[in-house]
Amino acid sequence: MDHKTILKKLKLCIQLMELHDENTFKIRSYQSALNSLERGDADIMELSDEELGKIPGVGKSILEAIQSLKSTESFPLLGDLIDKTPQGILEVLQIKGLGPKKVKTLWEELGITSTHELMEACQSGKVAKIKGFGEKTQETIIQNLEFKASNAGKWLYADIEEYINELTEKLKDEFSHSLIAPVGEFARKMEIISQAEWLIATKDIPKIQHKLAKLKDFEVDKSLSGPFTLRGKIKDWDLQFTIYFTSPEEFPIKSYALSASPQHLQSQIDSKTTIADALRVNGFKDEKEFFSKHHLQFIPVEMREGFGEVELAKEHKIPTLLEESDLKGILHNHSTYSDGKNSLRQMAEQCKEMGYEYLGISDHSRTASYAGGLETERVIKQQEEIDQLNQELAPFKIFKGIESDILGDGSLDYPEDILQTFDFVVSSVHSILNMDIKRATRRLLTAIENPYTTILGHPTGRLLLRREGYPIDHKTIIDACAKHQVVIEINANPWRLDLDWRWVRYAMDQGVMLSINPDAHEVAGYGDMKYGVLVGRKGGLTKEMTLNALSCEEIEKYFSDRKKKMIKK
Template sequence: MDNKNITKILKLTIQLMELHEENTFKVRSYQSAVNTIDRGDISLEDLDQEGLQKISGIGKSIAEVILDIQETGSHPYLDDLLEKTPKGLLEVLEIKGLGPKKIKTLWKELNITSTHELMEACQSGKVANIKGFGEKTQESIIQALEYMEANLGKWLYADIEKDITSLNEKLNQAFGKEKVSITGDYARNLEILENVEWIICSKDRKSTLKEINQIDGLKYDPKKSSPFNWRGQLQDKDLDIIIHHTDEEHFINEKLIRTGSKGHLLSPLENQETLGTFFKSKLFSSEEEAYKEAGLAYILPELREGQFELEWAKKGEIPDLLIYENLKGILHNHSTYSDGKHSLREMAEYCKELGFEYLGISDHSQTASYAGGLDVNKVQKQQEEIKALNEELDSFKIFSGIESDILLDGSLDYPEETLASFDFIVASIHSSLGMNKKKATARVLKAIENPYTTILGHPTGRLLLRREGYPLDHKTIIEACAKHEVIIEINANPWRLDLDWRWVHYALEKGVQLSINPDAHEKAGFLDMKYGVLVGRKGGLTKDMTFNAKSAQEVAEYFEKRKEKIKA
């Protein structure tokens, strides 16, 4: 039970306390403990009650609760709350934007105890008639429920990566590395997955099936399986696992067919034969040989999406894609000045420890009061600290930035003189997300046209599997960024991955630089950079088009020239 899992259980307790209208002082004590754990840098795992009580914000009763959670995964008070809560309401509590108080109203007034009942009540118009709800709230609930339903059983790549790596190692040990291959969506590094597929090469299907069933962590489903494939799930996750069986002769053919997307395999060759048909037409000794015989340069698995990759491969011009080691610095990060967990110094020292040359700090701007946005005085204080740290840290550079809210009319936060004081500005939308395409595009366009905007942050505001982003005219936005020389962020947070990789190639065609930014709110957030690299590569991102593959000196010169251009 690490800090993350402990706070998850405490947050559920808070939700249920609010649902049942428990003592507000008790709710605050739990919330205070959560805030302390989230902002602190102390591991709770090895602390006894005395050690827990030494932490500010954690009293005797909460310390006892944490110890219970560590021992059993729950605590008596939560068990009592769960006992008097209809099970279906736990799913309703997961709906974004619908808090415990409103859920209590739905429960008591309409006897709603499940997402199914909630959808029926919305569709019949009953929810809109409740005081404090209305048509707009009812429609947003319907949209949230539809989104949840559409994403049922789906997982983020980052959330299953460790499990899949572990399972892959077990399969390699059982059958030999050269006879096992991950295929399908996972092999192409897709950001959302419904299943993970493997191919195993062996002569004896029965013994293969028997060995797979002996691997820890797998749950066999005989009804869905066949003599040619094993189907089941990861025991700890509702994730489908499919393991195909093939002989040695057809191993490469199977890899090619099962790794490429439908669009990739249906791509026509010069003789109008599809790539997939060609892959089935003869035997190959390697994937490289197969592409060569098809008259193509070798296409990496992550590019096999049926987009631009065949045009590249036909010309033999597939460039070297960005790799993690190309990155020289980390931009768009938050510290304790706003809603970050670690101090500016801690963020900078850890960034340096990871081997990077620079850190771009971009805490929230003043309008984002919910996230501790910086007023002008705090901006000045932070910039003074940055100056002092830059003198102390010698070869490492901290750039002074801000994540400026794009306001409702498209303008940036702060007066012009404050905007001019930063090295760079990440412009992002965080409020009034329920816009139509025309309004959202116009709002973002105005921000792009602002000369102080350096980077467009998480362009659609999406949270994968949680909420759809606001609709944008991507072509118009990308073309505007090209015109005004605005960098577009690929937000590397696994919940965002925004700009979507499907638009990366278009941005590159228009000459727009992209920046892999983690949007880190703590030191561990820096490690998300690898997910930004993965999706950047899917869109064909190269080192020379990645802004933060520049050195600290190159970035400093870029920022300075941009500021001089504004003054002129």
């Protein structure tokens, strides 16, 4: 149990109270307490009962609920509500765009208690006929259900990475005389993993298969398996697996072939030969020899996606890719001034302790009231604290930033006299996400044209496996960033990884710099920088084209020079 989980449990309780028509006053009191807890600076787990009791809205019943959550991970009211709620309704409540009131209506009028029943009702047109729904809402529900279904059994790379690595080491220990390597999406460090895949080289395939089938981690499906493959599901995880078998002699060939994407394998080495053709006819002891034989520059595994990397390798134009050690600072972070978990001091001290030269703090702007967005007085207060901390922590430096909401018309939050007080501005969309491509693109273009926009934050607003991003014309957006000298963020949060790596090379080709930003809401979020670097490398990102690979002095000059050039006074 942690701070965020307690907040999620209280929110679920509020949803279920609304669903079951609990006392309105009671619902409001819980919501009031939740609002106060979300806006507070402290970690609930670290607060004493006395300190919790002083928080506005936290009365006796809510204090008891929090105490129970800390010790048992639930509390009586929540337990009772869950007990009288069909399990499928809890899933329906997770569908984007359906609040408790709408779910209650669907339950009462159509008897819907599962996502399967909801989809059937939508497809038959029943949902559109209910008062307050209509055709548009019905179509949105269908799209959200299809998106959810299409992502079932898939995992974020960041969520599965540690487990797959541990399982790989376990296989190596178990079969120490065999060659073993993860292949497929995981080997290429794809942002989403739909199955775990390994290649095992052995001289006794039947023996290894027999032993593997007995390992408690794997649930083998014999109907899907064959003489050279084992398939099934990893126990305790909703994740499919495939284990391929080959001879030690063929291990280098098979490893390459099974790790590359189909598009990469079909890439032409010359007019007659693809990568796949070359793998079939040429034996080689390792990948280095393979590339050398075909006069190709070595292609890093994560780049073997079929996005023109073979053409670059033929011309020896694959650059030296960005390393995590190249990064000198961390931009786009939140503190307790808005919706962060750690104080400004804590965020700065941890950043410095990790060896970085600077921190960019960019809390939410005032329009993001749901996230404790900063009113003007809070901006001034934060900047005063930054000045004090900069004197204390020098030569480490905190840069004054803001994550300004891009409003519906594309304008930025705050008047010009406030915007000019920031060293940099991250401009991001957080609301009105149901835009078509024309409106979404126009909105971003307006923000990019604003001279105060330094960095375009998470350009599509996507949340991987949770929601699709709004559609944008990537080329038009990137071209505009080139024209107006706006940096594009690669948001390193594993749920975002936005800008998508597939557009990194185009951005660099247009002269647009990228910034690896964790969007950290607590010090632990700094660890996400790793995933931003991974997807940057997939797109061919270099140190030279990464904003926060600049030293503290260099980026301070960059911010200063850009403001002087772009903002006419």
